[in-house]
Amino acid sequence: MTDGAPAPAGGLTSAQVAERVAQGRVNVTDAASSRPLWTIVRTNVFTRFNAILGCLFVLILITGSLADGLFGVVLVVNSLIGIVQEYLAKRKLDRLALLNAPTTRVVRDGRIAEIATAEVVQDDLIELRTGDQVPADGALGQVAGLEINESNLTGESDAVPKQVGDQVLSGTVVVAGSGRFTAVAVGDDAYANRIAAEAKKFTRTHSEIQSSVNKLLKYITWVIVVALPLQIWSQTRAIGDEGWREVVIRSTGGLVGLVPEGLVLLTSVAFLLAAVQLTRQQVLVQELPAVEGLARVDVVCLDKTGTLTVGDIVFEDLLPLDAYDLDDLRAALGAMADDPNANGTLLACAAAARPPADWVRRDNIAFNSARKWSAATFTGRGTWVLGAPDVLLTADSPIRDRVHELAGTGRRVLLLSHTDELLHGQELPGALVHRGLVVLTEQVRPDAEETLRYFAEQGVAIKIISGDNPTTVAAIARRVGLDVPDDAVVDARTIGEDIEQLRPLVERTTVFGRVSPEQKRALVNALQRNGHVAAMTGDGVNDALALKDADIGVAMGNGAQATKAVAQLVLLDGKFSHLPSVLAEGRRVIGNVERVANLFVAKNVMSLIAIVSAALFATPFPFLPRHLTLVSAVTIGIPAFFLALGPNKRRYLPGFLARVLRFAVPAGAVAGLVVFASYLWARSSHGGIPGCAPGAGAATSENPVCWQPSTAATISLLVTAFWILIVLARPFRMWKAVLVGAMIGLAVLAFVLPIAQTFFEFSTPTDLLWQSLLVGACGAAAVELIYRLSPGMRQAGGR
Structure with a gap:
């Protein structure tokens, strides 16, 4: 058979299919639900912050102070955790996506078979039915009332009647009738791949978390650019006479504190694990930010059929x-x-x-x-x-x-x-x-009333947008517990499609009946124009346009392929009752990532204040890199991992980034001032020992007295940083108390175990200990005050 020749009535034979597969004439598409392994490794390893830390780690190795290169081990562990977590999630999501991959009906060996769309080969005889998405390009050989929506190609949403001999293009949708055609263009030669790529870009779910974190990283990058020469200059001026090694070690101590090495990792892990958790409840997440997106939704638009x-x-x-x-x-x-x-x-x-x-x-x-x-x-x-x-x-x-x-x-x-x-x-x-x-x-649906009651309790409005009789739809809505007065029911044939005219109507109406596919889309757009974050659920082809435009599109697993293709979430078993679980996962992700972001940003601000203070007072940077590694591990790294994955039922509050900055910047500034106050106090009291000046606490010194200023700064910072952790972990639960208690225990061991004292170069005479705890307690009190005065912080607490 020559290329493009019509397939026989019985379709291709198995031998002809095998021949085309061997020749690569298959409909292979990029249907992966996650990133390939190399991309996972690359994005977890080759980041700008890993590059900064990697360079600093190499410099530390050159100095020979291996103990101060501990942050390099943390860097590797963080990257490995990210790679392993994402890879395990990728495998699970890929398996689930494969089980739910789009299928196509083809005629082979004289029989109709349903195969994966990617297995279609050139010259296959394909059968189309209502709701199908056309998988390849070709000319129609049989038609029975066939109508196709070509809006993906032309932008026109009106269905186009098709006759024998007419061309059909991949990516279009069958809205009525049936037909058969021979696949002429498949794979890269067909429209499907290009359209899918463009549609994916067009419908990419907005994530407030990701955009806020990216903005934070941009700010922090510029801070590092400015702080790098300042830190090197100030440490050269303060301790340059002790040699370049001491300058490098002290400079690195400040710069390591400016890098939020785990923030992106924990954000990604939180999204991925939420998606994996939802797969256990038969919810396929096709775009990870959709988990967060549903938590921001304040209006859910339902198509009666398949949902209620x-x-x-x-x-x-x-x-x-x-x-x-x-x-x-x-x-x-x-x-x-x-x-x-x-x-x-x-x-x-x-x-x-x-x-x-x-x-x-x-x-x-x-x-x-x-x-x-x-x-x-x-x-x-x-x-x-x-x-x-x-x-x-x-x-x-x-x-x-x-x-x-x-x-x-x-x-x-x-x-x-x-x-x-x-x-x-x-x-x-x-x-x-x-x-x-x-x-x-x-x-x-037996679960409809309970699900709608949950949304009402959470302050999420319900709009029923159906193609059925409005009176019928209203009656069913009342059966599932919705309060639908007569004046909240509208026949959509009387309202048109003008979005501006629909804006006031969508606010006061609960049930829309006799809605056309174009009107469903217009109603969703009107809600968005009014400032709402709208989700749309549906299962039919007539819902596809509205699902694509909605902030979050939710398709039923038994729905049309075209509808599932444009949705961010697919309820695989078609149960509407899963949506509260998705909402809860989204709230958990948002609330927990906000906690984690506060921890990291507070540390960054603390380091910046310490760098600037060291430059102003012409003193050594208060910490060795190993000290900040300890503080970061017990007050941020380890607890942040658990806090990011723990339960959190807090309602969504807009203003993620502004809220983080309102608390973390002043809290971090307090921590920075505490560090320097404690360091200067200890240095004036204990740093006047011969051999310790000018860089009291020098890494090259073997006299424990010389370690005392940095020890004091570390103790005071730990007290203040632990209080920041306690504040952000509120309201307290037993698991949080155990977590914080364990971290405090680890920190204490670093000061009491002889081997740890030597490794970290800690010296804690009694008077220094009480002095440092006092300064740290003042910092903790200031953090508590900031927390109580920060707008929205107390309401932002999770569970």
């Missing part, structure tokens, strides 16, 4: 109008339902109405959400139309009263009509005679 209701429509009754024969109506309904491309409504009718053997279908128009009706012409039987009464009935029809009465009970009502006219294109035939009402019911 199970989505399975059950036939309840067929009510003849006037004197029409019930058996004839059942025959007509059964014939319409005998459709190889039947939607859920027709499948429900098919279960209750057998198709008559003597009805022959000549032509048909498939149902779509914009048209809201379907039709079929049968030989000698005329044309039958099944659709929404609001669309098919005239404004003054008395049948409307009956429909309204049934819909008011939460039932779904369709009108079965007949005409002798034939179908012409996609137009509704005229001279319709309304024969009967088809009554359907929807099963309300």
